[in-house]
Amino acid sequence: MVKNRRLFQIARGIIAAPLCALLLLSLASCQSAPAATAQPLSTATAQSTLIATDTTLPEAAPVETQPVVNGPVLLGEGISLRKVMEVGPNSIRLVRNPVDGDVYLLDSAGAIYRISNISASASRDQIASLREIKGKPTGMAFGPDGILYAVLNTKVDENKTQVVVRKGVPNDQGRFTWETLASSEPYPLSNTYFDHLYNGIVVSLDGKWIYINGGSRTDHGEVEDNAGAFPDTRDVALTARILRIPTSATELVLPNDEEALAAQGLILARGTRNAFDMAFAPNGDLFAIDNGPDADYPDELNWIREGLHYGFPWRFGTQDNPQRFPDYDPTKDLHLQSGFWAVDHGFYHNDPGFPQPPGAFTDPVVNLGPDAMIYRGDDGQEYDAGKQGKTLSTFTPHISPLGLVFATEPEMPTQWRSEGDTFSAFLLSWGAAGGTLSYQGQDLLHLQLTKKGDNYEVSTTEIARGFQNPIDAVLIENHLYVLEYGGNGAIWELTFE
Numbered sequence: 001m002v003k004n005r006r007l008f009q010i011a012r013g014i015i016a017a018p019l020c021a022l023l024l025l026s027l028a029s030c031q032s033a034p035a036a037t038a039q040p041l042s043t044a045t046a047q048s049t050l051i052a053t054d055t056t057l058p059e060a061a062p063v064e065t066q067p068v069v070n071g072p073v074l075l076g077e078g079i080s081l082r083k084v085m086e087v088g089p090n091s092i093r094l095v096r097n098p099v100d101g102d103v104y105l106l107d108s109a110g111a112i113y114r115i116s117n118i119s120a121s122a123s124r125d126q127i128a129s130l131r132e133i134k135g136k137p138t139g140m141a142f143g144p145d146g147i148l149y150a151v152l153n154t155k156v157d158e159n160k161t162q163v164v165v166r167k168g169v170p171n172d173q174g175r176f177t178w179e180t181l182a183s184s185e186p187y188p189l190s191n192t193y194f195d196h197l198y199n200g201i202v203v204s205l206d207g208k209w210i211y212i213n214g215g216s217r218t219d220h221g222e223v224e225d226n227a228g229a230f231p232d233t234r235d236v237a238l239t240a241r242i243l244r245i246p247t248s249a250t251e252l253v254l255p256n257d258e259e260a261l262a263a264q265g266l267i268l269a270r271g272t273r274n275a276f277d278m279a280f281a282p283n284g285d286l287f288a289i290d291n292g293p294d295a296d297y298p299d300e301l302n303w304i305r306e307g308l309h310y311g312f313p314w315r316f317g318t319q320d321n322p323q324r325f326p327d328y329d330p331t332k333d334l335h336l337q338s339g340f341w342a343v344d345h346g347f348y349h350n351d352p353g354f355p356q357p358p359g360a361f362t363d364p365v366v367n368l369g370p371d372a373m374i375y376r377g378d379d380g381q382e383y384d385a386g387k388q389g390k391t392l393s394t395f396t397p398h399i400s401p402l403g404l405v406f407a408t409e410p411e412m413p414t415q416w417r418s419e420g421d422t423f424s425a426f427l428l429s430w431g432a433a434g435g436t437l438s439y440q441g442q443d444l445l446h447l448q449l450t451k452k453g454d455n456y457e458v459s460t461t462e463i464a465r466g467f468q469n470p471i472d473a474v475l476i477e478n479h480l481y482v483l484e485y486g487g488n489g490a491i492w493e494l495t496f497e
Contacts, residue, residue: 063075063076063077066466067080067081068081068082068083071083071466071492072444072464072465072466072467072482072492073464073465073466074463074464074494075462075463075464075465076463078413078496078497079463079464079494079495079496079497080494080495080497081464081492081493081494081495082492082493082495083490083491083492083493084118084122084481084490084491084492084493085115085122085124085490085491086488086489086490086491087105087107087113087124087483087488087489087490087491088107088488088489089485089486089487089488089489090107090108090109090485090489091105091106091107091108091471091483091485091489092106092107092108092138092471092472092483092485093105093106093137093139093140093471093472093483094106094403094472094473094474094481094483094491095140095141095142095472095474096142096474096476097142097146097148098142098144098146099142099145099146099170100146101476102114102115102116102118103115103118103474103476103481104127104140104142104148105124105483106137106139106140106150108136109130109136110129110130110133110135110136110137111126111128111129111130112126112127112128112133112137112140112148112150113125113126113127114126114127115491118476118481118491118493119476119479119493122491127174127175127176128148128168128175128176128178132175132176132178133150133152133166133168133178134152134164134166134178135152135153135154135164135166136152136153137150137151137152137166138151138152138153138197138198138199139151139198139199139200139201139212139213140201141201141202141203141210142203143203143207143210143247144203144205144206144207145207146170147167147168147169147170147207147247148167148168148170148176149165149166149167149168149181149201149203149210149247150165150166150168150201151163151164151165151198151199151200151201151212152164152165152166152198153197153198155189156186157186158191159188159189159191159226159229159230160186160187160188160189161186161187161189161195161197162183162184162185162186162187163183163184163197163198163212163214163238163254164180164182164183164184165180165181165182165183165201165210165212165245166178166179166180166181167179167180167181167247179250180250180251181210181245181247181249181250181251181252182245182249182251182252182253182254183251183252183253183254184238184253184254184255184256185238185253185254185255185256185257186256187236187237187238187239187256188217188226188229188230188233188236189217189226190217190218190224190226191226191227192219192224192341193219193341194216194217194218194219194224194342195215195217196215196216196217196239196273196274197214197215198212198213198214198215199213199215199274199276200212200213200275200276200277200278200288201213201278202278202279202280202286203247205280205284207247208246208247208248209244209245209246209247210244210245210247211242211243211244211268211278211286211304212242212243212244212245213242213272213274213275213276213278213288214238214239214240214241214242214243215239215240215273215274215275215276216235216239216240216273216274216312216313217235217236217239217240218234218235218240218313219293219294219341219342219347220293220294220295220313220316220321220323220342220347220348221234221235221312221313221314221321221323221324221354221355222234222323222342222347222348222349222351223351223353232353234313234355235313236256237255237256237257237258237261238254238256238261240270240271240272240273240312240313241267241268241269241270241271241272242267242268242269242272242275242278242288242304243261243266243267243268244265244266244267244268245266254266268304268306269304269305269306269307269308269309269310270308270309270310270358271308271309271310271311271312271314271361271362272288272290272302272304272310272312273290273291273292273293273312273313274290274291275288275289275290275302275304276289276291276402277289277401277402277403277404277472278304278404279404279405279406279425280406281406281418281423281425281449282406282408282418282423283423285303286303286304286305287301287302287303287304287365287404287425287449288301288302288304288404289301289302289401289402289404289427290302290310290312290364291400291401292316292317292397292398293313293316293342294340294341294342294343294347295316295333295335295336295337295340295342295343295348295397296335296336296337296375296376296397296398296435296437297316297317297319297335297397298316298317298364298375298392298393298394298395298396298397299394299395299396299397299398299399299400299401300316300317300364300365300393300394300395301364301365301367301394301395301401301404301427301447301458302362302364302365303362303365303455303456305362308362309358309359309360309361309362310361310362310364311361311362314357314361315361317364317392317393317394318363318364318393323348323349323350323351323354324351324354324357325354326350326352327350328349328350328351329350330348330349330350333348334376334377334378334379334380335376335378335380336348337376337434337435337436339434339435340434340435362455363393363455364393364394365393365394365449365455365456365457365458366391366392366393366394366452366455366456366457366458367385367391367392367393367394367395367457367458367460368386368391368457368458368459368460369385369386369391369392369459369460370386370459370460370461371386371445371460371461371462372392372394372395372396372399372429372439372445372460372462373385373386373387373392373396373460374396374437374438374439375392375396375397375437376397376437382436382437382438391457394458395429395460396437396439396441397432397435397437398432398434398435398437398441399429399430399431399432399439399440399441400429400430400431400432400441401427401428401429401430401445402427402428402429402430402470402471402472403426403427403428403470403471403472403473403482403483404425404426404427405425405426405427405473405474405475405480406418406423406424406425406475407423407424407425407426407475408475409475409476409477409478411477411478412424412475412477412478412496413478413496413497416446416478416496421450421451422448422449422450423447423448423449423450424446424447424448424449425446425447425448425449426444426445426446426447426473426475426480427444427445427446427447428443428444428445428467428470428471428472428473428482429441429442429443429444429445429470430442430469430470430471430485431443431467431469442465442466442467442468442469442470443462443464443465443466443467443470444462444463444464444465444467444470444480444482444494445460445461445462445463446460446461446462446463447459447460464494467482467484467492468484468485468486468487468490469484469485469486470482470483470484470485471483471484471485478495478496478497479493479494479495479496480493480494480495480496481493481494482494
């Protein structure tokens with residue numbers, strides 16, 4: 001159980017120890033708790049996560065095969081599976097260089113490797129060390145020009161941390177020359193499992209900006225005073241948001257001040273708990289996953305737009321955080337389940353000082369199913385929204401969605417490719433290591449995203465399961481490469497035929 005809990009924390013951004021102090025500090029857990037007595041405030045949206053639809057979606061009858069002994073199980077025809085290589089248990093990112101076409105692997109110890117010829121006789125060689133990068137990255141991304149950007153978190157003292165973004169320019173030795181693009185002022189740690197730190201990073205399609213995820217320092221907006229070091233402190237200016245930084249910057253300082261960040265145009269979006277992974281759709285729209293709290297509320301997929309607020313910590317999915325209401329009683333909150341740190345240690349409590357919401361919130365993408373639709377109702381029971389003819393905003397709690405990849409390659413078969421206004425994508429689930437919901441993830445989902453009004457809807461289908469904590473993915477032509485964190489850290493190739 002201890003081992004499973006550790007893995008879970010790695011994937012949900014809630015750790016505060018060695019890699020755990022990095023990756024673990026960069027993924028996170030999700031649960032939720034609306035009290036029956038709570039009354040919604042007029043300044044915030046308080047829709048139910050579930051919305052009735054006219055028709056119950058058909059239940060899929062997948063064809064199951066396991067081409068590799070003890071490997072993942074495929075749930076459909078026209079997909080083949082190959083184990084590319086084992087890379088060790090601590091690899092956390094897999095990205096492709098658009099200039100040389102090779103895949104690059106980030107190890108949690110700080111080294112970056114190039115994987116050459118991944119579709120055949122793959123080989124691996126180190127092209128950047130911890131010493132060169134000057135720290136242990138939790139995220140990395142290439143720009144269209146082949147420049148590599150890495151996100152690091154540096155502990156300043158026992159109670160503070162800072163984010164550092166390093167820029168690696170390709171040199172004639174086949175490696176990178178590193179410089180500092182930006183670093184933040186030190187900001188307060190909570191020194192709990194809920195220090196998510198900085199992790200997710202993506203480069204704009206024109207190469208002019210990077211967007212980085214600043215995870216929350218709380219589970220659900222509660223006071224985290226770090227044993228009195230920071231009295232009455234919840235989240236701060238540098239947490240629970242996505243920042244944007246010009247790639248032309250040199251040693252830019254990111255202030256831990258809301259007005260100063262806004263004045264410099266450094267805030268892309270607010271109200272994200274832990275957007276560990278982001279990706280651009282074919283039309284240039286930016287999407288981000290978000291991991292929910294230690295209560296049974298949905299994990300989210302959000303369409304990220306400048307200046308919008310995505311609800312955290314006042315909302316999870318489209319449901320109000322009940323702790324924001326003065327009459328909250330956690331003993332009556334049936335979304336709370338034992339086995340989660342914040343629940344077992346009393347982080348859900350009556351909280352009359354909870355701040356008022358800042359304004360309107362933007363809803364997550366709506367899931368039409370048929371999969372990743374399990375949820376916990378206000379009565380504490382498990383339900384399948386798809387079978388009820390309802391929707392969810394967006395995915396089953398605690399599955400930790402990661403590795404979002406859009407299918408834009410012309411080599412992909414038609415049924416898997418983005419066409420017109422419908423975007424095809426793949427999404428991994430790290431998996432839940434706690435809770436009692438029957439759907440636990442550790443699988444591969446296929447998404448079909450369609451714009452509906454001022455948001456998107458997604459049809460979600462499970463197409464493979466049985467991975468060991470899958471954490472990232474890359475699509476090359478009609479091959480999807482999936483990186484596992486668990487076990488021996490394998491890379492799997494799924495070919496769509």
